[in-house]
Amino acid sequence: MAQPQTNPTPSSSQLDHVAQAVRDLLHQPDYDDGSAGPVLVRLAWHSAGTYDAASKTGGSNGAGMRYEKEGGDPANAGLQHARAFLELIKKKFSWITYADLWTVAAVVAIKEMGGPEIRWRGGRTDFTDDNKIPPRGRLPDGAQGADHIRHIFYRMGFNDQEIVALSGAHNLGRCHSDRSGFEGKWVNNPTRFSNTYFKLLLVNDWKKKTLENGVEQYVYVDEDMIEEDEDAEDAEEPEELMMLPTDIALIQDPSFRPWVELYAEHKDIFFDHFAKVFAKLLELGIKRDRNGNIVNEENQQDGYKS
Ligand code: ZEM
Known part of the structure; x- marks a missing residue:
């Protein structure tokens, strides 16, 4: 042996x-x-x-x-x-x-x-x-819903609170159509760790969009911002923000949603819970x-x- x-x-x-x-x-x-x-x-x-x-x-x-x-x-x-x-x-x-x-x-x-x-x-x-x-x-497969997320994360030994805390990592980075098929970033400043992802999940009106490659994701475009920008000459084009179907599942599921609400309101609690669950x-x-x-x-x- x-x-x-x-x-x-x-x-x-x-x-x-x-x-x-x-x-x-x-x-x-x-x-x-x-x-x-x-x-x-x-x-x-x-x-x-x-x-x-x-x-x-x-x-x-x-x-x-x-x-x-x-x-x-x-x-x-x-x-x-x-x-x-x-x-x-x-x-x-x-x-x-x-x-x-x-x-x-x-x-x-x-x-x-x-x-x-x-x-x-x-x-x-x-x-x-x-x-x-x-x-x-x-x-996990971003195209799926709450049942799938639970199946994947319970297998690792995580509970619903830990699943939502971990998902807060989507404050960072972006999707690339040539990697996952999805496209875009979750928040405007994707290189700054914060609880913005949770805030945006709650406040925005997310609409389903089918990309040219046939992949479905959720997007939000601030219509007011576009109108204002038309008058401003050198304004930057507002970039459409996105969510995966699995991200949207976090606000639709009655057991996940309260954690999204907590983390959106209390950045310090999110940071504390994220640190613990990422270490785990x-x-x-x-x-x-x-x-x-x-x-x-x-x-x-x-x-x-x-
Ligand atoms: Zn992600 N994630 N993720 N994730 N993720 C992507 C990007 C990033 C899911 C998922 O499908 C995707 C967690 C949970 C889950 C990060 C961290 C963590 C992308 C885009 C997809 C599709 C990939 C691409 O195209 O490049 C799903 C379904 C998840 C669970 C339900 C957890 C947990 C994370 C860490 C704790 C990060 C940082 C990125 C951004 C990567 C980059 O290249 O910018």
């Missing part, structure tokens, strides 16, 4: 160097809205969001997205950009595992974009082959010994030998 392997968590001075390197690469004038931050957050989320509590498989240990089996999953389209940004840091600090780097980068990025401090623990190992990578299909997300499927070192158990070693 193989001895359980452990990988010591990086020291705090080692981590300081990595955190600074992440902060240094966030500013990317030629990429999206000028920041690598949002796509780094999505990388960490998708690396962890494969977790299945029943079989204790998946999760952020392993960095399976380096392999085609997980990296080539259409659900992960676009995340190669995040991995390429972080490859520069991995080259400089080769002692850090990809699995630790991808998760800590999100925590640093969220803080740097104005979000809360999130507890992060290291010690993840990288898979050396693709045997332990779980099957595709565990990540990054620890899914990770078992630690008394010293905090990760224990790679037999069931994780065996994995999917298909």
